[in-house]
Amino acid sequence: MDTQIVVVFCLCDDLLKSLHHYEDAQCQMTDAEVMTTAIVAMLYFKGNFCLASLYLYEYRYIPNMLSKSRFNRRLHHMADLFLTLFLRLGETRKKLNEKSVYVIDSYPIAVCDNYRIRHSKIYQGEEWRGYISSKKRYFYGLRIHVMITEQGEPVEFFLAPGAFSDTSALRLYNFDIPEHSWIIGDKAYNDYQMEDLMREAGVELLPLRKKNSLRPVPPFMTYLQVSIRKVVETTGSLIERLLPKSIHAITAKGLEIKVALFVLASSINFLS
DSSP: OHHHHHHHHHHHHHHHHHHOOOOOOSSOOOHHHHHEEEEEEEHTTTTHHHHHHHHHTTTSSSSOOOOOOHHHHHHHHTTHHHHHHHHHHHHHHHHHHHTTTEEEEEEEEEEEEEGGGGGGGSSOSGGEEEEEETTTTTEEEEEEEEETTSSSSSEEEEEEEEEEOHHHHGGGGGOOOOOEEEEEGGGGGGHHHHHHHHTTEEEEEEOOTTTTSSSSOOOHHHHHHHHHHHHHHHHHHHHHHOOOOOOOOHHHHHHHHHHHHHHHHHHHTTOO
């Protein structure tokens, strides 16, 4: 744990230095320390900023810890820096991904149980009600759409309402990957038009085919797709392992920042 905390701080500090990030000289707690506290909360304290702040303060990692309200204000103010850190890690992993094989999938994040939907204050509307086909049940909240390498390392992600389908999500990925790359997905990603567009750009979209597919693939390709897709299930379990049973948040932005931080934390976990 000690080594991981030092690694997280070094990553954050080096990022801010590379960006020539300006900080007020009167700040008692640096932005790198704020970022470190937030990420440590995701890695070891189920997203509880108070417990992470208390731990880092008592063990003298960060002697000048902010109060709860000031910490939250600073965190919201610098939310874009966490995304920048995730993208920098993703760029490095794309360069190291020699096989250029990627996997895409989505994971549900429930804001509340179905019987509490009418009382939800964070989100309201049917666009947030999604369906989990593997569990044959509905949920109310967000979906994390993520692209990972063959080794399971996240390189791209975004959040969307729960009702947003995986097929529609294909058009929201940046797909900033090298030419001649392969992207593997499950049966929900069958979109022939998108496959043709991506092939013209030099990228092959290879989802698992449905039984009535007009573009069947050889059996050996199906076997390859299934074996590689097991990696994305492992990555999903790593994210779920960090997540608490319920994410405490008061606003939609606060919830989305926490979910994004959990994805960033799972990405940093691959460094150890």
